[in-house]
């Protein structure tokens with residue numbers, strides 16, 4: 590049963606998060622603070638490996654380590670066979686993109702303006718080699734990617750639409766379902782980067798209409814660093830031939846030909862940290878128990894309160910685009926660069942992020958920004974923490 594996030598419930602969750610009382614964390618969008626139970630799940634498997642032998646422990650704990658896949662499917666309203674467990678967002682996104690196979694000259698990739706820089710670089714390398722082209726989908730007046738403008742760009746040469754749903758450089762929430770529906774209507778492959786969305790907002794891949802969606806464990810899910818998830822729609826799987834395989838993802842058959850696994854784990858390496866997978870399973874379980882509607886509501890109200898109070902501080906400009914906002918709050922402080930603000934706050938035990946152009950180059954360049962300071966909240970964030978951040982910023 591989902592637990593409503595009352596103040597008492599948040600205090601109880603904070604009491605079970607060892608970092609929550611040691612640091613004032615406004616960098617949940619980079620990586621959040623795991624619970625003690627998530628840490629214990631990791632340690633427990635490492636101990637099993639040390640005591641039984643790592644291979645023997647992995648056989649004995651297979652059900653437990655596979656649990657992460659089942660829970661990830663539940664989180665996304667997908668089937669377990671549609672989930673590959675990865676080492677982060679980029680490994681999953683890159684594996685799926687590379688598996689699309691060769692590109693031809695003149696083929697088009699349409700990307701949202703806030704696309705993650707790593708995805709852009711991956712696409713650019715391939716596009717340049719093949720003579721394919723990348724084009725940016727225009728934004729509406731609020732700064733969100735515009736589904737109507739996308740529809741107007743389509744022709745038979747468009748092979749992929751790529752959207753970052755909740756961008757890393759601010760509070761925008763892009764209309765992912767509307768973009769996915771355009772792609773689905775026209776039969777064009779659609780990849781959604783949900784690195785910031787997984788664990789922060791409710792997700793239903795059927796409603797999104799995407800073929801591929803990627804997420805990461807260490808951010809809103811509060812899972813371990815080095816974990817991620819990749820959803821591939823079952824009907825899309827036959828179109829993905831992994832760029833490389835191993836003895837698990839494509840064992841050689843009797844005739845010497847590789848036999849690709851018929852589920853998303855064809856995109857998964859066999860050599861992974863099962864201890865981290867145990868930790869991820871625990872983090873997924875916790876998020877599902879709290880309930881994604883509860884998490885979204887709490888993050889939204891906390892981020893809105895922070896945004897409103899930040900805007901009152903002389904010299905601060907809040908930079909979040911769009912109508913609907915996430916738990917990422919971006920701002921700049923006049924006469925200070927974001928790295929300097931981050932450094933000054935860190936000296937007082939407060940963590941925020943500072944994002945340069947490289948994370949979202951198309952958007953940063955379009956807006957003439959070189960850096961943004963980013964304070965990102967979690968459902969663990971309290972009013973007292975917001976007060977601490979604001980008074981430290983007033984002193985800067």
Ligand SMILES: Cc1ncc(COP(=O)(O)O)c(C=O)c1O
Nearest residue numbers: 677678679705757782784785805
């Ligand atoms: C929207 C988005 N996509 C992708 C990434 C990259 O994730 P990873 O470092 O797990 O590859 C990030 C990281 O912050 C992100 O915010």
